Amino acid sequence: MRDRSLPKPMIAKLWTEVKDHAEDEISAGARQQLKELIEGRIEAEFEDLVRCGRYERSEERADYRNGYWTRGLLTTVGHITDLKVPRARSLEFRSSFFGWYQRRQKAFDRAVRTCFVGGIPTRKVKAVTRAFTDAGISASTVSRILKGVDEELRAYRKRPITGQHRFIFIDALWMSVRKRYNRKSPVLFAISVDEEHNMTLLGFKLAFSESQLEWASFLGDLLKRGLADSAVELIVHDGAGGIIAALAELFPYTRRQLCAVHKVRAAAAWLRNRSRKNAFLAQANAIYEAEDLADARERLDAFSKRWYPDEPSAVNSLRRNFGKTLVYMQFEKRLWKTLRTTNPVERYQQEVRRRTIPMRSFANDRSCERMVYAIVAGVEPDAPM
Numbered sequence: 001m002r003d004r005s006l007p008k009p010m011i012a013k014l015w016t017e018v019k020d021h022a023e024d025e026i027s028a029g030a031r032q033q034l035k036e037l038i039e040g041r042i043e044a045e046f047e048d049l050v051r052c053g054r055y056e057r058s059e060e061r062a063d064y065r066n067g068y069w070t071r072g073l074l075t076t077v078g079h080i081t082d083l084k085v086p087r088a089r090s091l092e093f094r095s096s097f098f099g100w101y102q103r104r105q106k107a108f109d110r111a112v113r114t115c116f117v118g119g120i121p122t123r124k125v126k127a128v129t130r131a132f133t134d135a136g137i138s139a140s141t142v143s144r145i146l147k148g149v150d151e152e153l154r155a156y157r158k159r160p161i162t163g164q165h166r167f168i169f170i171d172a173l174w175m176s177v178r179k180r181y182n183r184k185s186p187v188l189f190a191i192s193v194d195e196e197h198n199m200t201l202l203g204f205k206l207a208f209s210e211s212q213l214e215w216a217s218f219l220g221d222l223l224k225r226g227l228a229d230s231a232v233e234l235i236v237h238d239g240a241g242g243i244i245a246a247l248a249e250l251f252p253y254t255r256r257q258l259c260a261v262h263k264v265r266a267a268a269a270w271l272r273n274r275s276r277k278n279a280f281l282a283q284a285n286a287i288y289e290a291e292d293l294a295d296a297r298e299r300l301d302a303f304s305k306r307w308y309p310d311e312p313s314a315v316n317s318l319r320r321n322f323g324k325t326l327v328y329m330q331f332e333k334r335l336w337k338t339l340r341t342t343n344p345v346e347r348y349q350q351e352v353r354r355r356t357i358p359m360r361s362f363a364n365d366r367s368c369e370r371m372v373y374a375i376v377a378g379v380e381p382d383a384p385m
Helices: 008-020 028-050 106-117 121-131 139-158 212-224 241-250 260-268 272-291 293-307 312-319 334-340 343-356 365-376
Strands: 065-075 078-088 163-176 181-196 197-204 234-237 256-259
Touching: 028 078, 078 234, 106 334, 139 365, 163 197, 163 334, 163 343, 163 365, 181 343, 181 365, 197 312, 197 365, 212 241, 234 241, 256 260, 260 272, 260 312, 272 293, 293 312, 343 365
Parallel strands: 163 234, 234 256
Antiparallel strands: 065 078, 163 181, 181 197
């Protein structure tokens, strides 16, 4: 086989250099050079397939050429048009640069998806993509790209839950969906921490309410997918009535921790003098810095003695079911700070809340669930322990 003018190692090196400078503005002449490099690499791959170069004769030839077909390639460095892709008579040729139906590089798709998750409306993404290609892309093309998120979401919801999960944190985030009569609906979340203290999002669901039926449906799906209820040692929740009833139904023998933060905030809502709220919260939260159960009880009594004369309703609210906020003390002391609140699930909810502020509301259920998944799939929470 004859020597090629551009050996494959050199082509690969040049291609790498072009990609490294993809963020720079590329002129029409430079884009043409990039096209030639890509076509050279494709030609080299094709010659490896047929085991013979153009206009050559070889006993090792595996197939013959059958002309070309042309296509475009939308990349992060611009839109490459009329790329020549050789065809073989019998063998199937696939270049490593793209699949049969791929019209955009994965990096470009990720950029479009990032725009979407960042809160840029679909109709405006075309203007953003002009940074990649002169023409930009249409709103319908953006929608087709985002269908990949829908497919990932469907697979995510069917994936089996494996491993041992010691602790589960559940909570809801309310979001506005216009197709639901412009009312807010809760997105139910379940986070777990396994025996190695790794945080995992078990699942989420857009529900109509926080009723027992909705929570039971959501938690029941986790069990069907493989969550071993016998391995769950503690479930941390916010005390909503629907959650309590659903847990009694599905996890009757699992210990439950009432979130200390939710408990203190609920008690503060009974304050008659709102100007004292910060002091009330600070002193109430200090109770949970106790060294043991007896110390916590002593701190509660001291707090009650201090606040009851002026704020009896708030103190009574805090003391009611107070023991349910101290279940975390039954576990290793190094875990207490994590187990006493639903803060681990807040890591995901805060990210969803931050990213969806520009959107205000979602058109329908699918757009809401798509956005939530696209956001939480990119969250890399720190290990909570």
